[in-house]
Amino acid sequence: MSRTSLSRFLIEQTRARQTPAELRFLIEVVARACKMISHQVAKGALGGVLGSMGTENVQGEVQKKLDILSNEILLEANEWGGHLAAMASEEMEKAYQIPGKYPKGSYLLVFDPLDGSSNIDVNVSVGTIFSVLRCPDKNAAGGDLSEDAFLQPGTEQAAAGYAIYGPQTMLVLTLGDGVYGFTLDSEMGSFVLTHENMRIPETTAEFAINMSNMRHWEAPVKGYVDQMLAGETGELKKNYNMRWIASMVADVHRILTRGGVFMYPRDAREPEKPGKLRLLYEANPMSFIVEQAGGASTNGYQRILEVQPQSLHERIAVFLGSKEEVKRITQYHIDAQK
Known part of the structure; x- marks a missing residue:
């Protein structure tokens, strides 16, 4: 039986909803970074990534080794592709400017590289949260971006998602037309669509x-x-x-x-x-x-x-x-x- 990969899903979205190719490529890069983070999380003590760095982030929170590593993975994966004008992370005080040797794109990426990191050392599920914004035209033409470029209400998001690193690694994504869940197939090395049109019940206990x-x-x-x-x-x-x-x-x-x-x-x-x-x-x-x-x-x-x-x-x-x-x-x- 044919299964829909994340890449195929995004290509079909591009055709059906005129999703910009640049956004599709950006989501694929973020997904690859999440696979790398998943691999590091799964290694745990075997990879020497547990425990604290002994430093604090801008929030005044103690940083775990995996906080820093996950942040670096996302920055390095996304800085060179030409899809982004800048990035911002919970772990960094200021926006991350795309190095001058790389082309700049028309989107902004903001993320929490490893949410729930206090759970890392006790082997409880953690995750990565990300949001994609369109870079305002006034900031798009070269130079460093100011913080103001990121200060857009949530209604302006072009896409958002999270990866959860649990018994299965999943990527949950919205492009503004429903929510879809993809499970990482470790044998294929790719995210596969497993949850279509995810819905939250209106009532709960x-x-x-x-x-x-x-x-x-x-x-x-x-x-x-x-x-x-x-x-x-x-x-x-x-x-x-x-x-x-x-x-x-x-x-x-x-x-x-x-x-x-x-x-x-x-x-x-x-x-x-x-x-x-x-x-x-x-x-x-x-x-x-x-x-x-x-x-x-x-x-x-x-x-x-x-x-x-x-x-x-x-x-x-x-x-x-x-x-x-x-x-x-x-x-x-x-x-x-x-």
């Missing part, structure tokens, strides 16, 4: 949140979670199960597969910050994927894809997944303002 932070949450989140924990005796009249992996890729992949709501709210420990997750590297690409799969995503008050970024490493609260629950937690926040 599962939620994902770090309960250890409950004492720091704002009132709307506390009230909502209290009602879920009350089960059939509460206002929501049903029992919920909690799942939490501490890897956004893994938690969102579960929701994309069987439904649920993922929550990473702001909390009182850093009141000056509107949330923990990064808008450009995590919230926007995942929100694009979730919406394309029939789900919803807000920051508690506003659709995340409509938020205008103000800085490269801006943070945001995230509530995404099954529409019914995202609508409910958003209403809790809106009601609290009245």
Whole structure:
């Protein structure tokens, strides 16, 4: 039986939807980089890649060896192809300029090279998140790009996806016309289409949140979670199960597969910050994927894809997944303002 490879899928998209060839080539390069990262993750202790580097990224987070390695893999794979004008990563303070010896393209790539890296040393699923933006015309003609080129709302994304490195390595992708999942066939060495038109159920009885932070949450989140924990005796009249992996890729992949709501709210420990997750590297690409799969995503008050970024490493609260629950937690926040 003939199977559809990622390359064939992208070529067919080019024909059917007039997807630019430059975007197709870019996605293929990102996919190859994800295969390389998957290989390094799979080697673990055998490859000497576990443990910390003893350094911190711009977010003030301790960097794992695989954080640095994954970042380098993505940069080196994408800098020379002529598809990109610049890149930005969660692991780097400033945008990465394409070296002058290489041609520049019309797209921007932003990524979290290894999401959930705190799970690496305990052999729990981690992943890579990426987003593709069109480079504004005013920045396209040579020279270094300013940070402003990346500050586009999520509605402007040309593509987004993630790779999950678990029992199987998968690449989940949207080009703005549904969500498709590809599984890495290690014998063929290529990603093969295994999940067509992925959809998130509108209703759910599962939620994902770090309960250890409950004492720091704002009132709307506390009230909502209290009602879920009350089960059939509460206002929501049903029992919920909690799942939490501490890897956004893994938690969102579960929701994309069987439904649920993922929550990473702001909390009182850093009141000056509107949330923990990064808008450009995590919230926007995942929100694009979730919406394309029939789900919803807000920051508690506003659709995340409509938020205008103000800085490269801006943070945001995230509530995404099954529409019914995202609508409910958003209403809790809106009601609290009245």
